[in-house]
Amino acid sequence: MIRSALLLVLVSCAVVVAACKTTETPPPAPAKDVKAEPVDAGPAKAEEPPPPPSKAPGGDADGRRVVLPEPPPLPNKPLGLPALPEVADNPTTPEKAELGHRLFFDKRLSKDGSMACNQCHLAARAWTTENALDAKVGGAMNKRNTPGVVNLAFHTSFYWDGRMPTLEAVSNAAWKGQLGADPAVVSAALNDVPMYKAMFQRAFAEDANVNNVPRALAAFLRTLNSGNSAWDKAQAGDKSALTAEQQEGFKVFSSKGCVNCHVPPLFTNFEFENVGIGDDPGRKDFSKADEDFGKFKVPTLRNVALTAPYFHDGSAKTLEEAIAFMAKGGGKPVAPGKISAKLKAQKLSPKEAKALKAFLESLSGDITWAQEPVVP
Numbered sequence: 001m002i003r004s005a006l007l008l009v010l011v012s013c014a015v016v017v018a019a020c021k022t023t024e025t026p027p028p029a030p031a032k033d034v035k036a037e038p039v040d041a042g043p044a045k046a047e048e049p050p051p052p053p054s055k056a057p058g059g060d061a062d063g064r065r066v067v068l069p070e071p072p073p074l075p076n077k078p079l080g081l082p083a084l085p086e087v088a089d090n091p092t093t094p095e096k097a098e099l100g101h102r103l104f105f106d107k108r109l110s111k112d113g114s115m116a117c118n119q120c121h122l123a124a125r126a127w128t129t130e131n132a133l134d135a136k137v138g139g140a141m142n143k144r145n146t147p148g149v150v151n152l153a154f155h156t157s158f159y160w161d162g163r164m165p166t167l168e169a170v171s172n173a174a175w176k177g178q179l180g181a182d183p184a185v186v187s188a189a190l191n192d193v194p195m196y197k198a199m200f201q202r203a204f205a206e207d208a209n210v211n212n213v214p215r216a217l218a219a220f221l222r223t224l225n226s227g228n229s230a231w232d233k234a235q236a237g238d239k240s241a242l243t244a245e246q247q248e249g250f251k252v253f254s255s256k257g258c259v260n261c262h263v264p265p266l267f268t269n270f271e272f273e274n275v276g277i278g279d280d281p282g283r284k285d286f287s288k289a290d291e292d293f294g295k296f297k298v299p300t301l302r303n304v305a306l307t308a309p310y311f312h313d314g315s316a317k318t319l320e321e322a323i324a325f326m327a328k329g330g331g332k333p334v335a336p337g338k339i340s341a342k343l344k345a346q347k348l349s350p351k352e353a354k355a356l357k358a359f360l361e362s363l364s365g366d367i368t369w370a371q372e373p374v375v376p
């Protein structure tokens with residue numbers, strides 16, 4: 001089972017490379033039996049015929065037509081996650097998700113061609129970086145730690161202070177803010193790339209523009225999910241998935257009240273809580289209410305073993321440090337903020353702290369879209 005999964009990974013790697021080599025000019029012939037697919041995209045439907053050219057409009061300036069290979073099917077929802085919510089005004093399609101995946105990795109999206117989204121949301125680090133704070137295009141520092149961007153389809157507010165209502169809005173803000181882009185200029189440049197022009201036409205029935213670039217990014221992000229961790233396997237009945245220490249750790253996690261805010265299966269309650277870190281006003285920046293001073297959105301703990309440093313300011317360097325900080329009841333709140341009533345100081349024995357860490361490590365899972373795309 002593991003071996004065949006591995007084989008699938010290797011095969012799809014080879015396929016991605018092969019498929020991408022053929023996307024160079026001259027325009028590619030439609031891929032027949034090969035398809036670039038995310039690792040867990042399920043069985044390939046190799047017998048399906050390639051789409052007729054009429055489905056792939058977008059001939060380039062020289063009048064050549066770009067014939068696009070079929071997009072990979074949407075990745076299967078990994079084990080352990082709830083059903084993905086529907087999005088009425090930007091339904092997720094394979095065409096949009098594939099396009100968004102490429103855009104996420106493309107430096108063309110930035111003001112000066114120097115940075116792509118994935119420079120701060122690195123696949124290899126569970127879609128974040130190893131830095132406490134990251135610099136935007138132009139050098140200005142972010143004030144808050146870069147979060148991983150998995151399982152966001154389940155959220156209804158974004159950023160540490162929740163000021164963004166949709167993934168479309170965040171993508172638009174990140175495009176302009178992090179990447180410094182003038183969306184009209186970048187959209188026009190994307191339309192000069194025949195492959196992109198064709199992909200936008202297929203996904204949105206229009207050329208790239210200031211609205212559909214963030215929509216494609218958002219569609220991709222909604223399919224960027226993580227699950228199938230050892231903990232998920234245990235929940236699904238696999239008794240050997242967790243070590244005895246990890247099982248003990250989950251008991252500690254529950255009995256010490258961590259579950260009050262980090263609620264399974266997404267390990268967040270989607271609420272804003274003050275745990276006494278730094279003097280950043282947090283949620284108050286958005287709500288203007290004093291009672292929100294110092295509150296931040298409860299981060300998921302999925303893949304937490306891979307996303308150091310921790311907290312909104314990146315102040316905890318290791319997982320041990322973050323666990324110890326939370327267990328002692330957080331830090332000192334800065335007025336007018338008050339520590340959340342859900343967080344109580346706990347006594348953790350060294351054995352319990354170790355078990356808690358082992359349990360948190362069991363939350364590292366598979367992430368859809370494991371392959372890096374090759375940008376056109």
Ligand code: HEC
Pocket residue numbers: 104109115116117118119120121134135136137142144145146147148149152157158159160161167170171174175178179217221
């Ligand atoms: C220079 C680093 C950097 C780059 C480049 C970057 N981001 Fe981010 N991203 C961040 C930081 C920092 C935050 C948290 C901001 C905050 O909470 O105030 C964030 C937050 C997000 C979130 C919200 C996550 C959550 O849990 O609420 C999404 C979605 C996101 N970024 C998508 C993108 C997209 C799409 C791009 C490319 C257009 C991008 N990012 C480029 C640093 C970056």
Ligand code: HEC
Pocket residue numbers: 253256257258259260261262272273274275277296297298299300301304307309310311312313319322323326327340341342343344346356
């Ligand atoms: C009152 C709700 C609450 C409770 C209870 C709680 N946490 Fe948290 N946790 C948070 C919030 C909010 C943050 C982010 C704080 C910040 O950055 O300002 C956080 C951050 C973390 C982080 C860092 C995650 C990251 O990506 O930066 C870890 C690890 C963590 N908590 C573990 C625990 C453990 C272990 C317990 C139980 C001992 C616990 N938490 C109890 C709300 C809570």
